[in-house]
Amino acid sequence: xxxxxxxxxxxxxxxxxxxxxxxxxxxxxxxxxxxxxxxxxxxxxxxxxxxxxxxxxxxxxxxxxxxxxxxxxxxxxxxxxxxxxxxxxxxxxxxxxxxxxxxxxxxxxxxxxxxxxxxxxxxxxxxxxxxxxxxxxxxxxxxxxxxxxxxxxxxxxxxxxxxxxxxxxxxxxxxxxxxxxxxxxxxxxxxxxxxxxxxxxxxxxxxxxxxxxxxxxxxxxxxxxxxxxxxxxxxxxxxxxxxxxxxxxxxxxxxxxxxxxxxxxxxxxxxxxxxxxxxxxxxxxxxxxxxxxxxxxxxxxxxxxxxxxxxxxxxxxxxxxxxxxxxxxxxxxxxxxxxxxxxxxxxxxxxxxxxxxxxxxxxxxxxxxxxxxxxxxxxxxxxxxxxxxxxxxxxxxxxxxxxxxxxxxxxxxxxxxxxxxxxxxxxxxxxxxxxxxxxxxxxxxxxxxxxxxxxxxxxxxxxxxxxxxxxxxxxxxxxxxxxxxxxxxxxxxxxxxxxxxxxxxxxxxxxxxxxxxxxxxxxxxxxxxxxxxxxxxxxxxxxxxxxxxxxxxxxxxxxxxxxxxxxxxxxxxxxxxxxxxxxxxxxxxxxxxxxxxxxxxxxxxxxxxxxxxxxxxxxxxxxxxxxxxxxxxxxxxxxxxxxxxxxxxxxxxxxxxxxxxxxxxxxxxxxxxxxxxxxxxxxxxxxxxxxxxxxxxxxxxxxxxxxxxxxxxxxxxxxxxxxxxxxxxxxxxxxxxxxxxxxxxxxxxxxxxxxxxxxxxxxxxxxxxxxxxxxxxxxxxxxxxxxxxxxxxxxxxxx
Numbered sequence: 001x002x003x004x005x006x007x008x009x010x011x012x013x014x015x016x017x018x019x020x021x022x023x024x025x026x027x028x029x030x031x032x033x034x035x036x037x038x039x040x041x042x043x044x045x046x047x048x049x050x051x052x053x054x055x056x057x058x059x060x061x062x063x064x065x066x067x068x069x070x071x072x073x074x075x076x077x078x079x080x081x082x083x084x085x086x087x088x089x090x091x092x093x094x095x096x097x098x099x100x101x102x103x104x105x106x107x108x109x110x111x112x113x114x115x116x117x118x119x120x121x122x123x124x125x126x127x128x129x130x131x132x133x134x135x136x137x138x139x140x141x142x143x144x145x146x147x148x149x150x151x152x153x154x155x156x157x158x159x160x161x162x163x164x165x166x167x168x169x170x171x172x173x174x175x176x177x178x179x180x181x182x183x184x185x186x187x188x189x190x191x192x193x194x195x196x197x198x199x200x201x202x203x204x205x206x207x208x209x210x211x212x213x214x215x216x217x218x219x220x221x222x223x224x225x226x227x228x229x230x231x232x233x234x235x236x237x238x239x240x241x242x243x244x245x246x247x248x249x250x251x252x253x254x255x256x257x258x259x260x261x262x263x264x265x266x267x268x269x270x271x272x273x274x275x276x277x278x279x280x281x282x283x284x285x286x287x288x289x290x291x292x293x294x295x296x297x298x299x300x301x302x303x304x305x306x307x308x309x310x311x312x313x314x315x316x317x318x319x320x321x322x323x324x325x326x327x328x329x330x331x332x333x334x335x336x337x338x339x340x341x342x343x344x345x346x347x348x349x350x351x352x353x354x355x356x357x358x359x360x361x362x363x364x365x366x367x368x369x370x371x372x373x374x375x376x377x378x379x380x381x382x383x384x385x386x387x388x389x390x391x392x393x394x395x396x397x398x399x400x401x402x403x404x405x406x407x408x409x410x411x412x413x414x415x416x417x418x419x420x421x422x423x424x425x426x427x428x429x430x431x432x433x434x435x436x437x438x439x440x441x442x443x444x445x446x447x448x449x450x451x452x453x454x455x456x457x458x459x460x461x462x463x464x465x466x467x468x469x470x471x472x473x474x475x476x477x478x479x480x481x482x483x484x485x486x487x488x489x490x491x492x493x494x495x496x497x498x499x500x501x502x503x504x505x506x507x508x509x510x511x512x513x514x515x516x517x518x519x520x521x522x523x524x525x526x527x528x529x530x531x532x533x534x535x536x537x538x539x540x541x542x543x544x545x546x547x548x549x550x551x552x553x554x555x556x557x558x559x560x561x562x563x564x565x566x567x568x569x570x571x572x573x574x575x576x577x578x579x580x581x582x583x584x585x586x587x588x589x590x591x592x593x594x595x596x597x598x599x600x601x602x603x604x605x606x607x608x609x610x611x612x613x614x615x616x617x618x619x620x621x622x623x624x625x626x627x628x629x630x631x632x633x634x635x636x637x638x639x640x641x642x643x644x645x646x647x648x649x650x651x652x653x654x655x656x657x658x659x660x661x662x663x664x665x666x667x668x669x670x671x672x673x674x675x676x677x678x679x680x681x682x683x684x685x686x687x688x689x690x691x692x693x694x695x696x697x698x699x700x701x702x703x704x705x706x707x708x709x710x711x712x713x714x715x716x717x718x719x720x721x722x723x724x725x726x727x728x729x730x731x732x733x734x735x736x737x738x739x740x741x742x743x744x745x746x747x748x749x750x751x752x753x754x755x756x757x758x759x760x761x762x763x764x765x766x767x768x769x770x771x772x773x774x775x776x777x778x779x780x781x782x783x784x785x786x787x788x789x790x791x792x793x794x795x796x797x798x799x
Contacts, residue, residue: 013090016057016391016422020086024051025451031440032456033057035090036389038413038423040436042462042469043454044718045690046446046676049426050395054096056083057424058393061094092422094391095382099399099687102366102374106179107141110369111319111362114380119345120362124315126338128308133169138308138315140178140300142170171305171315176293180300180363183269185261187241189287197225204264205283219250220257264288299363316363322763323349324358351380355412356405359499359520359763370542372400372519376409383412388420398429399715402518402744403789410435428718430473434459441469446676447644472719476747476796477726479775483753484511484733490531490707497529498522499767506772507531509707509738511753512729516743516786517770520762523742527709531740538705542692542715550581550592551683554641557669557698559679562661563626563652567637571624578637584621586612616641627657641680645669648679668697671728673721689716700732707738714745726751746793749786750775757786 016033026048033039041049063080102113111117121135128138136142146167152159172178187193195201197217198209207213209225218225222239223232232240243259268284292298299306299316306314311333318326327349333342352358355376360369369377375397382392397413398406406429414435417423427433439462441455455465462470487510495503500522507513515523532539545556554560564578577584585591589609593616608614615622615638625634633656640648649666652659669677672693677686686694692713699705710729714722722745729751732739741748749755755778757771770784778784779791 015090016092017087017089018052018056018085019088021052021056022084023055024048025447026051026056027451029451029453031453033422033424033440034438035092035422036417036420037437038417038425038435039438039440040425040427040433041440041442042427042433042718043442043450044446044468044676044720045673045687045716047442047444047450048452049442051451052440052442053393053424053426054098054395056085057088057091057391058094058096059083060085060088061091061391062096064091065093092389092391093387094393096393096395097375097378097382097397098393098395099372099375102369102377106365106367108366109319109362110360110364110366110377112141113366113377114348116345116348116362117319119341119348120315120318123338123341123345124308124310126341127310127335128315129310130308132304132308136171137169138171138301138305140172140180140305142168143172143174143177144168144170144302144304169304171301173293173296173300173302175295176300178300180293180296180298181290182293183265184289184291185264186287186289189283190241190260190264191229193230194228196228197223201229202260204260204287205279207260215250216248216255216257220248222257319363320361322358323352323360323362324763324765326362327353327358347384348380351383354408355380355383356401356408356519356762359761359766370400372397375399379412382416389422391422391424392416394423394425394427396427396716397425398427398432400519400712400744402516402785403431403746403793404785405519406431428716430719433462433473441465441467443468447646447678450676468720469718474796475719475723476793477723477750479750479779479794480753483774486511486754487738490534490738492526492530495526495530498525499763500525500529501767503767503769505756505769507740507756508754510733510736511738512733512751513738513740513754513756514743514749514752515740515756515758516749517758517766518762518785521758521760521766522768523758524711525767526758527740527742528711531707532709534707536704536706537709538699538707539709539711540692540695540699541711542689545683545686545691545694552641552680553645553669553674553677553683553694554679556683556694557665559662559665562659562665563637563640566657566659566662567624567626570626573624577621577624578617580616584617584637586616586618588612589616591616627651627654632656641678643679644675645677645679646675649675665697665701668700669694671700671724671731672697673717673724673728687716689713705737707740708732710739710741710743712743712745713741714743714748722747746790749778749790750794755786757784759784759786 014035016035019030021029041053043049059080060083063082066074066077066080102108121138124138125133125135148163148165150161151164152161176182190204191201192203200209209217222243223236239259241259241261243257244262245256245258248255248257268280296302301316306316308314313329321329327346330342330346330349335342352360357373357376397409401409410432413423413425425432433439436459439455439457439459440453441462443450443452443454444467454467455462455470463473464470486508489506489508492503492505492507503526515527517523528539531537564575567578568575574583576582580591586609588611589595593609593612593614595607595609617638622636622638625636628634635651643651645666649663649670651657652663652666674690674693674697677690692711692715696710713725717725726747729739729741743749752775755771755773755775756769757778758768759766759770771778771781771787775790778787779794781787782791
């Protein structure tokens, strides 16, 4: 039978086509991305990579999938607007594996965030000796309950009342309610006992006598609000502090009174400390001391759950094991009755090891994982998935990875592709770009100077393309011929936090020190645990900057203050007019720039304010300019906030609009590689690396710190910007500062004056100093994993 040369129509849809994309700074771009291939998107920070991959392709895929659900189900989902794009064709289901931290729920652990804990609970409910109940008997999120009561049932046409008993066997520790820690209150931080409640005795944020709490305290009748707290009887003090929720009537209104401590536990301690507003967090850290629960010894589980064992191991001990050890223990269990379950659990744990997270334990709180660890944990769910023809979207999956681990990550990405999936990766590291089947380079620069496709094709084509990425793809930094001499040392003795094994090390001061080692070797434990708490040390990490969507680089760095004063002076009006959070705010949107519309059970819709057109200010305020009339190049306050840092730096340097204080701050922001950021861009849109560099720019203006700690400052940096970062680190050291950098990037290692390498492995295979010395000595020795990779890097630099 003759076969037709024509392909089947269903086999012709092998491209994702994007036409006319205009999300954020994308300049009406069109691109075709091959399906079932690994495509890497490159370009400087802020060029538009994420706008294309996440804001356009992945966003539209998710929006269209959400529309297939019923209106009822959609009511529980975020409402997604269609991206600004003319045509999107050939989309498949998109699964986003990003670097967002894994929630701030204090009950969430590595085990609960994956299927590992669920499988372990079933295993213990089947094989545990003694048998204590179903899987929920081993869950620290289920409390044990029992009770009895009458129920009415219908039998033979008659209604009969019967007594029924019920019991739920849960695994939750009753004392700490499954948290593993208990809190003890410093009462002197809750109130001033020399004052009465009416004299503002309470020092808890938000507990004022002018508000609703004040009305409840005054009208509850459990104590005299005019009596100093020190004169309270035992009964009155207990009512103030510990009384359980009690229905009372105040001013004719039914309300619930509750003691201070249970109220604080519910309203403040239900959140992870990291997720709290700054003033609440400061109060909690001041007033509440957290300690390991004495009843469960921090395991979160009650005594019954801990009594059931398999081959001498209980579930708490299994969860506390390093995952590599747990995988080995599971592998040696010979229990034919649970063979399929053991096989699935073993495969899941092997995935942790394979992806470079074998050093974690299942009881590790999910909120303590770094962005890179969180991304790899999410990735585990997809490795064994039976789904094919799915689009996987990764945001810099090599963040936080040692060069040794990047090779393993590359293997996993290739495996996902080889199962018939489309893999889209936003990446800067040359080692990760090297595995691409197709490269899309976006540029040529950042912000308004980016948003264009400057190259599409192969790696070899990229090298010859002449684009910024192509030009710098093979950049290598040489090991220094001469290193600086230290001015002293920071002595660390017996460091034993987490997996550190009694580390003794002298960290030189007055030089650039790089601390390196594979992920999980103990770098952060050593530096953040032993050095960061010392006087004069400024630790700058990638943690979220606290603030709302109204916060932006201008407000965070203090840049807005001199700008507002300059506008006020130039126009003879008050500075408050030039604040979108004060008198100058648009009355319709109250300075937010957007209007929020409640749509019943659907998600709240956000739309640009029609009155101010998203500019956030009253029309009258926008009449005032700085630097002359608009015709002469003057700008209003909204135009200044729309400028990039580089544009604003040039504007405030000009004679017409010279503001020295603003220019200094902008210069520091440009120095740390943030020249492309908009001055008024919401802080909530910044990446981890951008947040860290913004903090660094702010701290550079402070005179107090003598030692700076930076945690992977190359995160999110394009190859072309790494050289600028090295120059900045040099300037910090040359100005008399000591700089300690936790880093995996070989360029930073090669540029160091001194390297401290931890290892040799991760978890309990790490926690030791395996090398101290200069980069040249490390390369010459070639004894550690870091040395081998740095030697290859340096050899490439010499060719």
